Amino acid sequence: MECDVILDYLRERGISGSRKNSELVIAPVGSLQLGFWCPRDDFPNIDDIEDAKRVLGLDNLDVLIIVSYRPYILIDFLNSLIERANRWYGLQFNVKLLGVSSVELETGLEDALGRAFVEKPHKLSPGVKSEYICPQCGKDLLYLYREERYFSRKYRRRVVERIYACISCGFRARKIDLID
Numbered sequence: 001m002e003c004d005v006i007l008d009y010l011r012e013r014g015i016s017g018s019r020k021n022s023e024l025v026i027a028p029v030g031s032l033q034l035g036f037w038c039p040r041d042d043f044p045n046i047d048d049i050e051d052a053k054r055v056l057g058l059d060n061l062d063v064l065i066i067v068s069y070r071p072y073i074l075i076d077f078l079n080s081l082i083e084r085a086n087r088w089y090g091l092q093f094n095v096k097l098l099g100v101s102s103v104e105l106e107t108g109l110e111d112a113l114g115r116a117f118v119e120k121p122h123k124l125s126p127g128v129k130s131e132y133i134c135p136q137c138g139k140d141l142l143y144l145y146r147e148e149r150y151f152s153r154k155y156r157r158r159v160v161e162r163i164y165a166c167i168s169c170g171f172r173a174r175k176i177d178l179i180d
């Protein structure tokens, strides 16, 4: 059910997602790999990091967005699996976990997508130099990696969203301007 809403929402934002299984949607944006997990059970049947890799494809994702009634419980659970896999087996995962409550799915997805984009901006596109000097290091111009106009559920108007980053210091920012 939530997976369908996610696919519709992604389509609305011009992102092509595909269903990996009944609980998982995968969506690449540039070379940024996004996953959306909507577990049917409150506490899914994942026992260890191998399960998490098999069921969620954790090792191929940059960001996993967990859509659930209480997503933060699952985020804590997966983070502890990842931490243990690292401590015991030296396995490294480069995945950022974000949560969206299924109670406020559409505004939640909008926010989560923005946070996912700003996680690794350089993966979104090659980027173009903007006119803004980096506010953090002041050494370089910020690069613009994504610019998109869409109807925001959160602000209830059309917005322009821009994702910036600095190559010199790693500063990243998401800027939203209201249109009309």
Ligand SMILES: [Zn+2]
Pocket: 134, 135, 136, 137, 138, 139, 140, 166, 167, 168, 169, 170, 171
């Ligand atoms: Zn900088």
